[in-house]
Amino acid sequence: MYRDSSTSSIVLFGPPGAGKGTQAGNISRVTGKPQVSTGDMLRAAVKEGSQLGIEAKEYMDAGLLVPDKIIIGLISERMAQDDASQGVLFDGFPRTIAQAEELSEITEISMVIMILVPDEEIVERIVGRRMDPETGQIYHVKFNPAPLDIASRLVQRKDDTEDTVRSRLNAYHSQTKPLSNWYKENETVNSALRVISIDGRGSIEQVSALIEKELES
Ligand code: AMP
Numbered sequence: 001m002y003r004d005s006s007t008s009s010i011v012l013f014g015p016p017g018a019g020k021g022t023q024a025g026n027i028s029r030v031t032g033k034p035q036v037s038t039g040d041m042l043r044a045a046v047k048e049g050s051q052l053g054i055e056a057k058e059y060m061d062a063g064l065l066v067p068d069k070i071i072i073g074l075i076s077e078r079m080a081q082d083d084a085s086q087g088v089l090f091d092g093f094p095r096t097i098a099q100a101e102e103l104s105e106i107t108e109i110s111m112v113i114m115i116l117v118p119d120e121e122i123v124e125r126i127v128g129r130r131m132d133p134e135t136g137q138i139y140h141v142k143f144n145p146a147p148l149d150i151a152s153r154l155v156q157r158k159d160d161t162e163d164t165v166r167s168r169l170n171a172y173h174s175q176t177k178p179l180s181n182w183y184k185e186n187e188t189v190n191s192a193l194r195v196i197s198i199d200g201r202g203s204i205e206q207v208s209a210l211i212e213k214e215l216e217s
Helices: 018-031 039-049 051-061 068-079 097-106 120-127 149-153 162-176 178-189 205-217
Strands: 009-013 036-039 089-091 110-118 129-131 138-141 194-199
Touching: 009 018, 009 178, 018 036, 018 089, 018 205, 036 039, 036 068, 039 051, 039 068, 039 089, 051 068, 068 097, 097 178, 110 178, 110 205, 120 129, 120 162, 149 178, 149 205, 178 194, 194 205
Parallel strands: 009 089, 009 110, 036 089, 110 194
Antiparallel strands: 129 138
């Protein structure tokens, strides 16, 4: 089985709703690298009511990207923790070229996994998404229904409404998508970097299998 013994990190890249969070658990298990999700970190800060959370909330509720300075601060703190010393799996970060440039100063990236899903599918996926607040497990009302005994405790993320999804998609296309070419260009000059594209339209199991095949090759 694939085990990355290096200290470099992996980036999980893709539009909102591509399944990054869903796939991250499995990739983390396979590679042994802890998942670092800036979205989860920001939601924890909002819940805590910290100054950072209060500031970030306005952007998140509007479907806009949180300013780079806040994100870089969060990541720098997270990467100073012991469990990050062997590299991590970034989920939802970097989302701008400026973030990617800062990241390259903090840790080496050995792989960028791009999960690609067309826009038309994303809205349906996100609007039906539900989370179990006790385990953090993500479900979908149609594609991945939760067991009946926990269905009543599921919650919908505040930014998973149709209007906000459209803003998040705009932010993705204008600010995040250019990063895919940025990483592909980097790959041509950096032999330690692999950029792989995964068709994210299949079932969770199908997408997991495609990713694992790439990890093992
Ligand atoms: P996510 O859970 O990754 O979809 O993130 C939810 C929201 O958190 C996004 O819509 C942004 O407002 C904010 N966010 C998460 N990660 C980042 C990032 N790397 N840069 C800027 N904003 C972010």
